[in-house]
Amino acid sequence: MNDFHSLTPSDLTPAQWHPFLVGAVAPRPVAFASTIDAEGRVNLSPFSFFNAFSSNPPILVFSPANRVRDNTQKHTLENVREVPEVVINICDYALVEQMSLASTEYGKGVNEFAKAGLTELASELVRPPRVAEAPAAFECVVEQIIELGQNNGAGNLIICRVVRAHFRQDILLPDATGIDPFKLDAVARLGGDWYCRASGASLFEVPKPNRHIGIGIDQLPEHLRNSEVLTGNELGRLANIERDALPTPAQVEDFKAEPMVAYLLNKYRDDTPELKQQLLQLGRQFLAEGRLVEAWKAFLCD
Template identity: 65%
Template sequence: MTYQTFDPTALSQPDLHAYLLAAIGPRPIAFASTVDREGRRNLAPFSFFNVFSSNPPIVVFSPARSGRDNTTKHTLDNVLEVPEVVINIVNYALVEQMSLASTAYPKGVDEFIKAGLKPIASQTVRPARVAEAPVALECSVEEVKALGDGPGAGNLIIARVLRIHIQKDYLDADGSLDSSKLDLVARMGGSWYCRAWGDALFEIPKPIRT
């Protein structure tokens, strides 16, 4: 086997970004709903996202600085003003509307309207939920940690889950989330996505413990 080896410090930021995002995937998508101090809604997807603890229930996502002009995302600006967020989970039925919401609209533009999605009131936080999302997590923002101040630098938003909303259609007879019904999507490199559906899903029994 032969390898091409890189020193990350020798690559341009766009090239390093492209290699990392193509290699590390599929990545789940946080469709994050926030508000600014004036109550204006924002909705944007982020694939630097995962769950990191169940006790306490903690999810983390990272809005990165723009690789073009080093500006920050409205989502980051909003959680610094109002430390609350709703993480809406994206399935295949939502993916086109999610993509519409990813457009870099001017501050104050409501992506719920642009993407044709229905906002519904949350129980414990000010940002609205996406009615169409199969799962929505109401969260308080516990900490924001900047990882740098240059183009492409991430900002870890560490959020505690306060409420979990699940559309009943995605539950099985035992009340558990059914992966075969959820039809989740995830990000790959470039403009590529993947879909957790049909033959893409498989089970591997856990090894026998001795």
């Protein structure tokens, strides 16, 4: 078993606790929030305590915290109290340094669009402008502000309802039914100064289990469930098969007749550890290629 470093947040100062919280709850997407104050002065700041929480109604939530330094409140929070509207812009890799620059603690009334060299684009339904360079932007009305505490570091949930959204044409799927993750090139924040980029080889698919009922790891044959070779990911993928989709004994027999498999069965003969090893490797190869039923056939061969 692994060893753990266990903490009770109330035993630590906010500054001691924060790195564990944001280091482990990671990566977090970034709300690049544009607001205005009662005088119409524009503000733009990033917040990684952010996510989407409802599709219908369409709700985004982000949280400016009371400053740890002096327990004052951020301009973004002051602004949405004065004008309860915000545009949440999405940050891609091309924007990350300018987004970070916009997090500088400039004085009240300083427009971070100018400081960060970004272009204001008029919104359609709300007063704050959006970031022209952002690949996606959500025009929102602020429905509710929930103060989570009064002390330094306390979050303030800004609950936003999306009233209009804009997605750059070049990030859309070919049929315009959604967003192409490879084209979005999203960035997200981890602990410290670390970010990650969701692109290229770092993207992978996990087939959704909600369309069908997989058999579950507890129903795997014992030799697979207790395998010292198969990883948790491999077991999870194997167990995400519906009972009806499991290969029948006849299908396994047909599989044994396929040239590569017949060669292995002939070369290593019945029930030897080498044969088991070869079939295990073959099954893992199929799993890695996303060929779940073929993987099952290999695992059921011996």
